[in-house]
């Protein structure tokens with residue numbers, strides 16, 4: 239039996255390096271050999287329903303959804319190997335989410351750190367949709383009986399909820415949901431370019447987009463706060479740590495270790511390190527941007543991918559909902 243993989247990214251527009259390193263690289267690893275490949279059935283979606291749980295512009299949502307599909311395809315997710323789809327086009331996700339909500343307490347949802355953060359961010363938008371966010375996410379995963387979920391470390395509390403729901407459903411109704419685990423990449427936590435917190439779309443100045451050109455990347459890296467370039471030990475937080483982390487991810491651990499060594503000995507020159515890092519990031523993003531441009535010019539192909547993905551996903555999803563309804567006593 240093939241193992242299933244499911245992941246998704248909210249439809250909030252173009253992806254940033256955090257999304258790419260924490261999620262997309264993992265999606266690619268599980269889609270392709272040697273780690274993944276034919277032993278896995280990979281399903282990757284755009285979470286447009288999750289995008290409406292916080293303030294958004296309905297006029298921009300369709301385009302934002304499409305941007306994620308374009309980034310997926312450009313980064314190498316391949317519709318010949320993976321099912322690529324839009325969450326709301328598989329209405330079974332919301333149907334199963336309601337069924338799953340019958341085994342989840344309100345208190346459990348209210349205590350999740352991710353929920354609390356959003357309520358602090360948008361105190362006037364404390365909605366039922368937001369409270370239900372983790373249940374819908376559990377449904378996204380369990381509906382495909384997925385074992386592995388390539389996501390960043392910030393999503394771990396949501397995966398814990400998905401496992402709890404699977405256990406409760408299985409013991410109460412005799413369903414056979416597997417308990418999904420996170421598939422981690424080396425970039426499971428990408429810090430913000432400001433040196434504080436994580437890289438995030440909602441924090442201006444914190445991120446590099448996959449579509450940023452070389453000059454933009456150079457500018458953004460140039461603005462990362464640094465120090466004199468020398469110290470008794472390697473910084474464990476702040477801008478310098480961000481630079482070292484990104485060097486490890488784009489130039490390799492050896493290069494990072496070399497710079498870190500220099501930091502505690504002769505000292506480093508950020509005027510050399512920063513442009514080298516910016517070039518390395520662009521070296522990886524450049525080919526993605528080229529493919530993206532070709533895809534933007536072929537809207538029919540992209541439409542076909544989305545349509546086909548929904549069809550394939552619904553086939554699996556409707557089977558699971560049917561099974562669950564029977565066990566619950568609804569059919």
Ligand code: TYM
Nearest residue numbers: 245246248256257260261285378389390426427428436437
């Ligand atoms: P979202 O849109 O917030 O984030 C998408 C993915 O990007 C990862 N990520 C990061 N990884 C490392 N460092 C960062 N700074 C960083 N910022 C974002 C996130 O961990 C995530 O993997 N709830 C999900 C969307 C979702 C989903 C699902 C995921 C909906 N249903 C089912 C998996 C399975 C989310 O918040 O995505």
